[in-house]
Amino acid sequence: DAGVIQSPRHEVTEMGQEVTLRCKPISGHNSLFWYRQTMMRGLELLIYFNNNVPIDDSGMPEDRFSAKMPNASFSTLKIQPSEPRDSAVYFCASSENRDRTEAFFGQGTRLTVV
Amino acid sequence: AQSVTQLGSHVSVSEGALVLLRCNYSSSVPPYLFWYVQYPNQGLQLLLKYTTGATLVKGINGFEAEFKKSETSFHLTKPSAHMSDAAEYFCAVSRNDMRFGAGTRLTVKP
Numbered sequence: 001d002a003g004v005i006q007s008p009r010h011e012v013t014e015m016g017q018e019v020t021l022r023c024k025p026i027s028g029h030n031s032l033f034w035y036r037q038t039m040m041r042g043l044e045l046l047i048y049f050n051n052n053v054p055i056d057d058s059g060m061p062e063d064r065f066s067a068k069m070p071n072a073s074f075s076t077l078k079i080q081p082s083e084p085r086d087s088a089v090y091f092c093a094s095s096e097n098r099d100r101t102e103a104f105f106g107q108g109t110r111l112t113v114v
Numbered sequence: 115a116q117s118v119t120q121l122g123s124h125v126s127v128s129e130g131a132l133v134l135l136r137c138n139y140s141s142s143v144p145p146y147l148f149w150y151v152q153y154p155n156q157g158l159q160l161l162l163k164y165t166t167g168a169t170l171v172k173g174i175n176g177f178e179a180e181f182k183k184s185e186t187s188f189h190l191t192k193p194s195a196h197m198s199d200a201a202e203y204f205c206a207v208s209r210n211d212m213r214f215g216a217g218t219r220l221t222v223k224p
Contacts, residue, residue, distance in 0.1 A: 004157075026178050033212065043158075043214040045206065057212060091157055093212075102148060105157030 006092050006106035013113055018080040021109045024073055025094030033103060034067055034077050035091040043091075049075065082113045115142040116207045120215035128223045133177075133192040135218045137205030140186065143152040147188040149179055152217075158204060164188065175199065195222045 005024040006022070013019050025032050034046040047057040049069045064083070069075040079086055089110050093103040121136040123133040139145050146165045150158040162173025169181040174196075179190045188205060200222045 035214075042216040045211055045213060048211050093158075095212075102160040102163055103158075103208075105150075105159070107157050 004092055004094050004104050004106035006090075006109050009107060011109060011111045012110070013082055015113055016081045017113075018078065019082045019086075019093075019111060019113075021077040021090050021111070023075045023092030023106060025075070025078070025092070026104055027073065029094035029096050029104075030072070031095045031097060031103075032069060032075050033095075035093065036088045036106070037091060038088045042098055046077070051076040055103075059075060071103070082111075084113045087112050116209055116213055118143065118205045118207050118213060119216040120203075120205050120218050122218055123216065124209075124219045124221065126223060127195045129197055130194050132214075133190070133195045133199065135190040135203050135205075135220065135222065137188045137190065137218060138186050139188060139205075139207045141207055143209055144172060147179075147181060148208065148212070149173065149177070149188075149190050150204045150206060151175075152202045152204065154201075161190070161203075173211040180198040195220075197222050197224065 007022045026095050028045045032048050033048040035043050037043045045065045046059045066075045089108045091108045093105045095101050095103045118139045143171050148163045149161040151161050152158045161177050162171050164171050164181045172178045177192045181188050202217045204217045206212050
Protein backbone atom coordinates (compact mmCIF):
# COMPACT_ATOMS: atom_id res chain seq x y z
CA ASP A 1 0.00 0.00 0.00
CA ALA A 2 1.23 3.50 -0.76
CA GLY A 3 0.24 4.79 2.64
CA VAL A 4 -2.01 7.72 3.36
CA ILE A 5 -2.04 10.06 0.39
CA GLN A 6 -2.78 13.74 0.75
CA SER A 7 -3.14 16.36 -1.94
CA PRO A 8 -2.03 18.92 -2.64
CA ARG A 9 1.28 19.00 -0.75
CA HIS A 10 1.36 22.77 -0.83
CA GLU A 11 -1.44 25.27 -1.29
CA VAL A 12 -1.18 29.03 -1.44
CA THR A 13 -4.44 30.92 -1.66
CA GLU A 14 -5.81 34.36 -1.12
CA MET A 15 -7.93 35.25 1.85
CA GLY A 16 -11.59 34.64 1.18
CA GLN A 17 -11.04 31.80 -1.26
CA GLU A 18 -12.31 28.28 -0.78
CA VAL A 19 -9.70 25.62 -0.06
CA THR A 20 -10.21 21.87 -0.34
CA LEU A 21 -7.74 19.39 1.05
CA ARG A 22 -7.94 15.77 0.04
CA CYS A 23 -7.03 12.49 1.66
CA LYS A 24 -6.95 8.87 0.61
CA PRO A 25 -6.58 6.57 3.64
CA ILE A 26 -4.89 3.20 3.67
CA SER A 27 -7.14 0.54 2.19
CA GLY A 28 -8.92 -1.44 4.90
CA HIS A 29 -8.57 1.21 7.58
CA ASN A 30 -11.89 2.24 9.05
CA SER A 31 -10.87 5.29 11.06
CA LEU A 32 -9.72 8.57 9.59
CA PHE A 33 -8.43 11.65 11.39
CA TRP A 34 -7.76 15.24 10.35
CA TYR A 35 -5.15 17.18 12.32
CA ARG A 36 -3.82 20.72 12.09
CA GLN A 37 -0.27 21.56 13.13
CA THR A 38 0.97 25.06 13.96
CA MET A 39 3.88 26.36 15.97
CA MET A 40 1.56 28.04 18.44
CA ARG A 41 -0.98 25.28 19.02
CA GLY A 42 0.92 22.12 18.14
CA LEU A 43 -0.98 19.15 16.73
CA GLU A 44 -4.74 19.56 17.08
CA LEU A 45 -7.34 16.94 16.28
CA LEU A 46 -10.00 18.58 14.11
CA ILE A 47 -12.35 15.71 13.37
CA TYR A 48 -12.37 11.95 13.08
CA PHE A 49 -14.49 9.46 11.21
CA ASN A 50 -15.23 5.83 11.90
CA ASN A 51 -16.67 3.76 9.06
CA ASN A 52 -17.19 7.00 7.10
CA VAL A 53 -19.30 8.54 9.85
CA PRO A 54 -18.10 11.68 11.66
CA ILE A 55 -17.76 10.76 15.33
CA ASP A 56 -16.35 13.89 16.92
CA ASP A 57 -15.95 17.26 15.22
CA SER A 58 -15.50 19.27 18.38
CA GLY A 59 -12.02 20.25 17.26
CA MET A 60 -13.21 21.99 14.13
CA PRO A 61 -12.39 25.66 14.74
CA GLU A 62 -15.56 27.21 13.35
CA ASP A 63 -18.25 26.90 10.75
CA ARG A 64 -15.86 27.86 7.99
CA PHE A 65 -14.39 24.36 8.32
CA SER A 66 -16.19 21.28 7.08
CA ALA A 67 -15.15 17.69 6.43
CA LYS A 68 -16.72 14.86 4.52
CA MET A 69 -16.03 11.21 3.92
CA PRO A 70 -18.28 10.07 1.10
CA ASN A 71 -16.71 6.61 0.96
CA ALA A 72 -14.05 4.51 2.64
CA SER A 73 -11.29 5.65 0.31
CA PHE A 74 -11.69 9.41 0.25
CA SER A 75 -12.10 12.36 2.57
CA THR A 76 -12.02 16.13 2.16
CA LEU A 77 -11.45 19.04 4.50
CA LYS A 78 -12.85 22.30 3.21
CA ILE A 79 -12.28 25.84 4.43
CA GLN A 80 -14.65 28.49 3.11
CA PRO A 81 -13.82 31.33 3.28
CA SER A 82 -10.16 30.94 4.17
CA GLU A 83 -8.33 33.37 6.46
CA PRO A 84 -4.62 34.00 7.09
CA ARG A 85 -4.90 32.40 10.55
CA ASP A 86 -5.81 29.13 8.85
CA SER A 87 -2.24 28.86 7.58
CA ALA A 88 -0.86 25.60 8.94
CA VAL A 89 0.11 22.07 7.99
CA TYR A 90 -2.93 19.81 7.78
CA PHE A 91 -2.42 16.10 8.29
CA CYS A 92 -4.69 13.22 7.51
CA ALA A 93 -4.19 9.90 9.30
CA SER A 94 -5.91 6.55 9.21
CA SER A 95 -5.99 3.48 11.43
CA GLU A 96 -7.52 0.03 11.47
CA ASN A 97 -9.60 0.99 14.46
CA ARG A 98 -9.81 3.88 16.84
CA ASP A 99 -7.97 2.56 19.85
CA ARG A 100 -5.27 -0.04 19.85
CA THR A 101 -3.66 0.38 16.51
CA GLU A 102 -1.45 3.20 15.50
CA ALA A 103 -2.48 5.99 13.19
CA PHE A 104 -0.60 6.24 9.92
CA PHE A 105 0.01 9.78 8.75
CA GLY A 106 0.14 11.33 5.34
CA GLN A 107 2.85 13.79 4.34
CA GLY A 108 0.59 16.72 5.09
CA THR A 109 -0.66 19.73 3.16
CA ARG A 110 1.06 23.02 3.89
CA LEU A 111 -1.57 25.72 3.54
CA THR A 112 -0.65 29.37 3.26
CA VAL A 113 -3.42 31.95 3.14
CA VAL A 114 -2.25 35.41 2.10
CA ALA B 115 -11.36 12.94 28.78
CA GLN B 116 -7.78 12.05 28.04
CA SER B 117 -4.67 14.13 27.52
CA VAL B 118 -0.90 13.98 27.56
CA THR B 119 1.67 16.41 28.87
CA GLN B 120 5.20 16.42 27.57
CA LEU B 121 7.67 18.00 29.94
CA GLY B 122 10.23 20.09 28.13
CA SER B 123 9.60 21.53 24.68
CA HIS B 124 13.31 21.30 23.87
CA VAL B 125 15.87 18.72 24.94
CA SER B 126 19.52 18.84 23.94
CA VAL B 127 21.96 15.96 24.42
CA SER B 128 25.43 15.11 23.22
CA GLU B 129 25.97 12.31 20.76
CA GLY B 130 26.31 9.07 22.69
CA ALA B 131 24.47 10.38 25.74
CA LEU B 132 21.23 9.06 27.22
CA VAL B 133 18.02 10.39 25.72
CA LEU B 134 15.07 10.86 28.09
CA LEU B 135 11.85 12.45 26.86
CA ARG B 136 9.08 12.74 29.41
CA CYS B 137 5.38 12.10 28.95
CA ASN B 138 2.59 12.01 31.51
CA TYR B 139 -0.95 11.11 30.63
CA SER B 140 -4.41 11.61 32.01
CA SER B 141 -7.09 9.07 31.23
CA SER B 142 -10.21 7.85 32.98
CA VAL B 143 -9.78 4.39 31.47
CA PRO B 144 -6.69 2.25 30.84
CA PRO B 145 -4.84 4.14 28.14
CA TYR B 146 -3.26 3.10 24.92
CA LEU B 147 -0.03 5.09 24.59
CA PHE B 148 2.16 5.91 21.63
CA TRP B 149 5.35 7.72 20.76
CA TYR B 150 5.77 9.25 17.31
CA VAL B 151 8.71 10.98 15.64
CA GLN B 152 8.48 13.77 13.09
CA TYR B 153 11.35 14.75 10.83
CA PRO B 154 11.29 18.13 9.06
CA ASN B 155 8.61 18.48 6.40
CA GLN B 156 7.30 14.98 7.00
CA GLY B 157 4.36 13.33 8.66
CA LEU B 158 4.51 11.50 11.97
CA GLN B 159 6.01 8.04 12.15
CA LEU B 160 5.31 5.54 14.91
CA LEU B 161 8.22 4.72 17.22
CA LEU B 162 6.45 2.40 19.63
CA LYS B 163 3.16 1.74 21.38
CA TYR B 164 1.73 0.29 24.57
CA THR B 165 -1.69 -1.30 24.61
CA THR B 166 -1.64 -4.20 27.06
CA GLY B 167 0.85 -6.69 28.43
CA ALA B 168 4.50 -5.96 29.09
CA THR B 169 5.00 -2.46 30.42
CA LEU B 170 8.42 -2.01 28.84
CA VAL B 171 8.02 -1.68 25.11
CA LYS B 172 10.75 -1.52 22.53
CA GLY B 173 10.47 0.40 19.32
CA ILE B 174 12.43 1.28 16.25
CA ASN B 175 15.83 2.97 16.18
CA GLY B 176 16.77 1.70 19.64
CA PHE B 177 14.07 3.59 21.52
CA GLU B 178 12.03 2.13 24.34
CA ALA B 179 9.40 3.36 26.79
CA GLU B 180 8.00 2.11 30.06
CA PHE B 181 4.38 2.40 31.09
CA LYS B 182 4.14 3.24 34.79
CA LYS B 183 0.55 3.32 35.93
CA SER B 184 1.38 4.53 39.44
CA GLU B 185 3.16 7.55 37.98
CA THR B 186 0.84 7.96 34.96
CA SER B 187 3.96 8.19 32.86
CA PHE B 188 5.26 6.83 29.58
CA HIS B 189 8.76 8.24 29.22
CA LEU B 190 10.82 7.58 26.10
CA THR B 191 14.47 6.60 26.40
CA LYS B 192 17.44 5.65 24.27
CA PRO B 193 20.78 4.66 25.82
CA SER B 194 22.98 6.41 23.27
CA ALA B 195 21.90 9.33 21.10
CA HIS B 196 22.80 9.49 17.44
CA MET B 197 22.87 12.56 15.25
CA SER B 198 20.05 11.09 13.18
CA ASP B 199 17.77 11.12 16.24
CA ALA B 200 17.40 14.89 16.00
CA ALA B 201 13.69 15.43 15.38
CA GLU B 202 10.44 16.29 17.12
CA TYR B 203 8.87 13.63 19.29
CA PHE B 204 5.22 13.36 20.20
CA CYS B 205 3.54 11.32 22.90
CA ALA B 206 -0.09 10.35 22.26
CA VAL B 207 -2.94 8.70 24.14
CA SER B 208 -5.75 6.88 22.42
CA ARG B 209 -9.21 5.92 23.50
CA ASN B 210 -11.73 6.46 20.67
CA ASP B 211 -9.53 9.19 19.25
CA MET B 212 -5.82 10.00 19.41
CA ARG B 213 -4.65 13.05 21.34
CA PHE B 214 -1.09 14.32 21.09
CA GLY B 215 1.18 16.18 23.45
CA ALA B 216 2.78 19.46 22.46
CA GLY B 217 5.94 17.73 21.28
CA THR B 218 9.58 17.79 22.35
CA ARG B 219 12.28 18.90 19.95
CA LEU B 220 15.42 16.82 20.42
CA THR B 221 18.76 18.31 19.43
CA VAL B 222 21.87 16.12 19.32
CA LYS B 223 25.22 17.87 19.63
CA PRO B 224 28.35 16.35 18.10
